[in-house]
């Protein structure tokens with residue numbers, strides 16, 4: 001059967017509020033490279049939200065979405081056959097995948113999905129790959145069976161329900177004591193990327209982080225997604241959507257970055273409350 | 286003939302309109318339009334025309350209004366300008382047609398913009414279709430009709446190329462990165478100056494010319510430049526100036542510091558002023574400063590005012606140097622926007638939560654004229670002062686949109702990153718044409734349209750010569 005563009009062709013539930021989607025879109029599926037993202041508007045009055053392209057197959061691409069607010073709740077409540085109002089992409093710069101030697105890849109929470117295509121591409125380039133995946137609990141440690149290609153795989157959970165008890169960064173700290181890495185990738189919650197970057201800085205290797213700034217257009221037109229990068233020479237502003245989303249975490253001004261993520265906290269709460277009042281019980285989500 | 290003063294166009298009263306986003310200027314009634322039109326002297330050598338970047342036959346369309354022949358007036362207008370309802374509303378007429386009107390010598394010029402707008406709105410209300418009688422074109426275009434042209438960007442420049450080529454029967458595909466068409470007309474200029482329903486209608490009229498519209502397609506990303514060049518016989522780039530400049534002073538990263546582009550995109554494109562009915566939020570404090578003196582600054586200030594804030598425009602020169610349309614400066618003042626001239630911010634001050642709480646400014650004085658002929662603002666040492674503000678919107682201009690150009694490495698650009706073209710919009714790649722803000726830097730709607738017109742001629746010439 002042929003689906004119109006932007007149809008959800010497949011939906012799968014991983015854990016509460018954590019879903020995978022395959023979406024029909026010929027342009028995105030044809031062009032996407034690891035590290036790139038799409039901007040999605042679920043409905044006609046919706047906002048534009050950025051989501052990482054996790055995988056592609058002919059005519060379709062894959063997303064993994066965590067419901068954290070109004071727009072992601074609404075998206076996760078969509079069913080197979082539903083059509084999204086707008087899908088734009090691929091956007092952003094692709095990851096700089098090449099043969100570096102020893103590579104460390106960290107994925108936390110939904111970030112696990114986002115690092116999967118990068119890790120796979122790094123392996124194809126012949127890198128020796130150590131991957132640490134972490135989540136709060138076993139259910140959220142998604143897609144771990146798809147990482148079979150890596151040379152070493154470590155799992156962590158905050159509650160110890162699987163693998164090492166602790167965070168991805170805890171496991172990273174242990175690992176870098178005995179092993180040398182040429183480069184690392186870290187995708188996950190801002191705190192995780194921040195502390196992973198501190199560890200990488202201490203041990204003197206570059207670390208690519210994928211910043212989840214607040215975006216509007218995603219095409220370099222508004223500057224809402226701007227981040228501050230600083231080194232010995234001074235600081236500069238770059239735009240996550242066009243200059244990123246990946247930056248060397250050693251140079252990201254993390255306090256500024258994390259503070260900008262809180263800009264709309266009040267309105268976000270209001271929007272979610274209003275939405276939940278309209279849709280009723282979502283405990284099944 | 287007695288030259289009475291110009292007929293005033295009805296407007297929403299300032300007290301009412303500052304609480305809504307509906308259009309401020311309400312337009313002429315047919316009676317008022319006829320009265321205003323009959324003031325026109327029908328000059329033998331009409332100076333007004335030379336002030337119009339697309340050379341509209343101004344006395345011609347005005348005469349038809351005076352005679353009550355609105356339909357023929359509309360046809361005259363439309364044969365020169367495909368978007369009259371838009372241009373009538375947003376052109377800076379005082380420095381174009383109206384600025385050169387002979388009546389300025391003895392009173393006030395004809396309100397050409399208001400008349401243009403009247404005719405376009407009247408035609409829309411009365412469902413008048415524009416049938417296009419072309420063929421005055423001198424190239425042998427029949428040979429070229431099977432040629433395909435791609436247009437990148439759906440702002441006024443791209444829309445004009447589409448209309449010009451569409452009406453000669455070329456196959457035209459227009460690609461837009463956003464989810465709505467119109468460029469700045471849609472995401473930049475607010476509803477209270479340019480209702481989005483009008484933009485949508487003028488664009489919908491293009492679909493009748495069989496122009497195909499593709500939204501959500503960032504060219505260079507979803508479709509590569511190479512693919513576009515291979516699949517089309519000619520390409521027009523009209524991607525605008527787009528990327529906002531920041532002053533880059535300390536504190537630019539604080540929450541509450543916006544570029545005007547972001548602020549206006551949230552409001553116009555995303556309808557954040559209707560939050561939470563629409564999902565996109567906007568953060569507006571009680572006291573808002575807008576930095577700049579152009580149309581963008583006025584639009585941002587008046588939008589912030591409509592969201593309930595106390596708004597101050599901070600501009601480094603004086604009001605006389607402000608590049609905004611005079612009408613909008615007047616409107617802003619009537620609505621209660623405060624003006625603080627001869628000052629510029631040097632630092633944004635935040636609280637412990639990273640929120641803006643004040644701006645440190647410095648006073649300026651005017652020195653010798655610069656290249657633009659305007660007197661250059663110079664800082665007065667030690668004149669710093671502090672204004673308490675919880676939101677600041679920088680409207681200090683934009684720079685070349687590098688989003689597409691970064692994917693187009695061979696295209697020649699000047700030192701500011703704008704594309705270099707010849708008079709007909711042709712770039713260093715003979716197959717590629719460009720026009721609008723991406724060539725000139727931030728300019729005006731009508732100049733983008735003028736460039737689009739020229740480029741369309743260039744493209745037709747190129748296509749008929751290159752078989």
Ligand SMILES: Cc1cc2nc3c(=O)[nH]c(=O)nc-3n(C[C@H](O)[C@H](O)[C@H](O)COP(=O)(O)OP(=O)(O)OC[C@H]3O[C@@H](n4cnc5c(N)ncnc54)[C@H](O)[C@@H]3O)c2cc1C
Nearest residue numbers: 049050051052064065066068069070071072212213245268
């Ligand atoms: C390049 C990029 C790629 C991304 N990829 C993915 C992805 O693959 N899967 C996925 O689930 N999410 C991804 N995100 C995050 C996603 O865009 C946000 O979760 C989404 O915008 C939240 O919208 P909302 O209306 O549901 O929540 P909101 O109501 O906007 O926010 C609710 C809460 O979520 C948190 N939040 C808000 N914005 C973000 C953000 N940008 N990132 C993280 N947390 C946020 C805040 O704590 C906020 O209080 C990505 C973000 C970027 C910039």
Ligand SMILES: Cc1cc2nc3c(=O)[nH]c(=O)nc-3n(C[C@H](O)[C@H](O)[C@H](O)COP(=O)(O)OP(=O)(O)OC[C@H]3O[C@@H](n4cnc5c(N)ncnc54)[C@H](O)[C@@H]3O)c2cc1C
Nearest residue numbers: 438440441442462468469504524525580721722728729730
């Ligand atoms: C707030 C504001 C108020 C203004 N007020 C006035 C006024 O009152 N009067 C006046 O005459 N002028 C005004 N101007 C200026 C005027 O709007 C511009 O000069 C004019 O819109 C330029 O037209 P353009 O076609 O070159 O580009 P734009 O209108 O900028 O359109 C470019 C389009 O290209 C799209 N695009 C960019 N990259 C790509 C890509 N890679 N693929 C596909 N699409 C792409 C963009 O999304 C955009 O829609 C104002 C400008 C602003 C910002």
Ligand code: SF4
Nearest residue numbers: 325326328333386387
């Ligand atoms: S210059 Fe003024 S009076 Fe003369 S034709 Fe033009 S609009 Fe009419």
Ligand code: FES
Nearest residue numbers: 218220222223241
């Ligand atoms: S999201 Fe607007 S510039 Fe990046």
